[in-house]
Amino acid sequence: MHDGLSHLTPAAAILLTESDERRIRAIRSRRWILYPRAKQALDRLGTLLDQPRGTRMPSIAIYGDSGMGKTMIMKRFRDDNPPSFDSGRGALTTPVLAMEMTSRPGERRFYAELLTLLGAPQRPRADIAQMEQAALRIMEAIGVKVLVIDEVHNILAGSYREQRIVLNTLRFLSNRLQISLVCFGVNEAREAISGDVQLARRFEQFTLSRWAANDQFETLVASILRNTPLHRPSVLTPASMRRILQITEGITANIFHMINDLAIAAIVSGHEQITDEMIEQWQPEFDVEAAFA
Known part of the structure; x- marks a missing residue:
């Protein structure tokens, strides 16, 4: 890479040839930036795909406040392990199946959501046993190894009985299909999963804590800046980082x-770098407590 662009990744450097409007559009897009904590989570999730099938499959629960990047990690894991079609056998394989826990979960709603995701919505009068068998049959046929469930804390929206039924359903699917579970949720999701002791014991916990003033935070900021297409490097002081x-x-x-x-703002002004003065003067437009996941 040219010395003048050594502050950028190759992909970000290529964007410097684009117009200001295209660069701004690229910055605004929801783009994936790999940083150590996300890589650690993805590496751990990846090990589930290599587990030999058996009873009591290992599972992982990833917790964190809203806005800590749980959904982005989930989508990256799913996208890194996409469905594949074997034309010779005429068979579709889906190693990772990802779904979102419904807002008021119950056994019927859970299976309805799962079957819709599998492309097999059931007729309105189908009973739960029929829905269950259909889901098992399809998931086994397409070779699901990991079932990913986002917003697992929604389990808490149900009654105590509904919560137990949903948790029993998750344990049943894991046992019958010999698959691992991956659950993403806010910190309160611990309470949801702990409602089934047998299920909770299978989960390794991975927490995405808020960032603190340490090397990991500096690495995160450096990773974002290296992926941000500005012509000049942004060198920030410790005061700006704080x-x-x-x-x-x-x-x-x-x-x-x-x-x-x-x-x-750096592109619009023509400065082409983020300065300490800009950071000092910047005022937030977001509500911290309403940050997106």
Whole structure:
């Protein structure tokens, strides 16, 4: 890479040939940036695909506040392990199946959501046993190894009886199909999963804590800046790093939003770099407590 572009990744450097409007559009897009904590989570999820099939398959629960990047990690894991079609056998294989827990979960709603995802919605009068058997048959046929469930804390919206039924359903699917479960949710999701002791014991917990003033946070900011197409490098002082952390309250989504907003301002002004002065003057437009996941 040319020395003048050594502050950027190759993909970001290529964007420098585009118009300001195209660069701004690229900055605003929801783009994947790999940082150590996300890589650690993805590497751990990847090991589930290599597990020999058996009873009591290992599972993983990833917890974190809203805006800590859980959904982005989930989508990346799913996209890294897409369905494949074997034309010789005429068979579709889907190693990772990802769904979202319904807002008021119950056994029927859970299976209805699962069957819709599998492309096999059931007739309105189908009973739960028929829906269950259809889901088992299809999931076994397409070779599901990992069932990913986002927003698992929604289980808590149901009554105690409904919560137990849904948890029993998850344990049943894992046992019958010999698949691993991956659950994503806010920190309260621990309470949801702990409602079934046998199920909870299978879960390794991985927590996405809010960022603190340490090397990991500096690596995150550096990764974002290296993927941000500005002509000049942004060299930030420790005071600026502390201000970023203070304003965003350590929420990943807010950190991305702040740096992206500053980068766009740098393009519009023609400065082509984020400066300490810009960080000092920047005012947040987001509500920290309403950060997106």
